[in-house]
Amino acid sequence: MAEPEEDEEDNAAALEQLMAQAGRALQWQELEEQFCVLAELGSGTYGHVVLTEPRDGGSPVVLKLMLKERTERRAFLREYCIARCLSGHAACIHALPLAFENSTHFAFGQELAPAGDLCNLLTPGEGLPEVLVKRCASQLAEALDFMHSRALVHRDVKLDNVLLFDHECRRVKLADFGLTRLQGSEIGAMSGALPYAPPELCLLQGSDTLELDSSLDVWAFAVLLFCLCTGCFPWAVAASPDPQFEAFSAWQGDTVGRGAPESWGGFECGAQEMLQRLLRLDPDRRSPAIEVRKYLALPWLRAPRSRDRTDGTDGLGAVDGDGHGGGDGDAHGVVDGGPQSPLAQGCTGSGDDGECGDGSYGEGNSMPTTPASAMALCH
Numbered sequence: 001m002a003e004p005e006e007d008e009e010d011n012a013a014a015l016e017q018l019m020a021q022a023g024r025a026l027q028w029q030e031l032e033e034q035f036c037v038l039a040e041l042g043s044g045t046y047g048h049v050v051l052t053e054p055r056d057g058g059s060p061v062v063l064k065l066m067l068k069e070r071t072e073r074r075a076f077l078r079e080y081c082i083a084r085c086l087s088g089h090a091a092c093i094h095a096l097p098l099a100f101e102n103s104t105h106f107a108f109g110q111e112l113a114p115a116g117d118l119c120n121l122l123t124p125g126e127g128l129p130e131v132l133v134k135r136c137a138s139q140l141a142e143a144l145d146f147m148h149s150r151a152l153v154h155r156d157v158k159l160d161n162v163l164l165f166d167h168e169c170r171r172v173k174l175a176d177f178g179l180t181r182l183q184g185s186e187i188g189a190m191s192g193a194l195p196y197a198p199p200e201l202c203l204l205q206g207s208d209t210l211e212l213d214s215s216l217d218v219w220a221f222a223v224l225l226f227c228l229c230t231g232c233f234p235w236a237v238a239a240s241p242d243p244q245f246e247a248f249s250a251w252q253g254d255t256v257g258r259g260a261p262e263s264w265g266g267f268e269c270g271a272q273e274m275l276q277r278l279l280r281l282d283p284d285r286r287s288p289a290i291e292v293r294k295y296l297a298l299p300w301l302r303a304p305r306s307r308d309r310t311d312g313t314d315g316l317g318a319v320d321g322d323g324h325g326g327g328d329g330d331a332h333g334v335v336d337g338g339p340q341s342p343l344a345q346g347c348t349g350s351g352d353d354g355e356c357g358d359g360s361y362g363e364g365n366s367m368p369t370t371p372a373s374a375m376a377l378c379h
């Protein structure tokens with residue numbers, strides 16, 4: 001059997017080979033000559049994502065345009081090749097065999113996710129109905145399991161990078177493989193602390209590095225699930241002296257069973273256990289993402305909201321007329337500390353001891369605003 005280092009070298013060599021092939025095949029093409037740009041779907045650090053119509057007919061195509069002045073050729077080829085490799089999975093966005101460059105941009109084609117991303121759907125401070133959260137959880141777990149089985153670590157699991165094909169989350173896909181790297185790669189400290197980053201990454205300083213592992217995605221996935229359930233981040237940063245993170249760490253290490261911190265009180269026992277296992281402080285002890293499947297049949301949230309079905313079955317009840325679950329259509333909302341919903345109340349709990357199994361969390365719980373919940377959920 002091959003040693004892990006040999007596997008890593010083989011994977012790295014295979015990716016290099018794909019990138020070299022893609023680089024040789026890359027054509028020079030002016031965007032406007034071939035495509036009519038219909039709309040901008042999003043923009044990020046490296047460029048824009050636009051909906052286009054090919055001038056010679058055919059279905060609309062999404063193009064991810066990356067500014068050459070901000071994108072190295074290798075980085076573009078890596079993202080394109082990884083996206084193509086993952087295209088075979090139902091829960092990974094499908095990248096088309098279409099890539100080109102011109103004087104200003106690199107570009108590659110993708111299928112259209114007609115309902116935008118998870119930021120469109122989430123009402124800050126409120127969270128989604130449990131049935132929708134579970135649909136997202138199960139599909140994203142499959143996507144991550146697929147990536148991790150191929151030694152790829154996404155490294156940017158967040159609400160903005162989960163694309164929707166309908167407003168009921170029956171089909172969601174993981175996207176944006178710009179930061180994806182092979183397991184075992186050395187990664188450095190981040191410039192800005194992100195709420196999705198695990199403690200081992202938040203601890204890195206200066207020129208410290210970390211060997212990339214799938215457990216990093218698992219942590220971010222669990223933070224994303226918390227956001228979907230509550231409309232709040234569990235903490236601003238997974239490091240001291242963040243008070244929410246410190247309370248969570250104490251709970252994780254608690255041997256005397258003092259119960260969940262306030263912000264975890266709205267989760268049912270099974271969901272608390274699941275999230276604790278995905279958020280083990282020691283990355284070696286973190287569960288794989290696919291473990292969420294074991295918890296899908298259990299209830300996750302204690303305070304059912306009026307727009308939730310109480311039986312937790314797969315027939316979604318009322319979602320607003322626009323299908324956005326009560327949002328105002330602004331894709332990038334902010335948790336503003338204003339009036340909180342019952343789910344958000346469930347998020348910080350009742351101030352009760354948070355013990356599992358007492359079923360004492362109702363809709364009347366007070367919801368203190370926390371620094372973490374006052375952060376922008378999406379960018």
Ligand SMILES: Nc1ncnc2c1ncn2[C@@H]1O[C@H](COP(=O)(O)OP(=O)(O)OP(=O)(O)O)[C@@H](O)[C@H]1O
Binds near residue numbers: 112163175
């Ligand atoms: N295939 C698609 N269909 C519909 N919308 C899309 C698609 N791809 C991307 N978008 C939209 O564009 C946004 C930015 O896309 P993407 O994350 O790939 O770009 P990025 O430049 O890597 O962004 P960031 O720097 O924030 O990571 C997404 O959050 C989403 O709203």
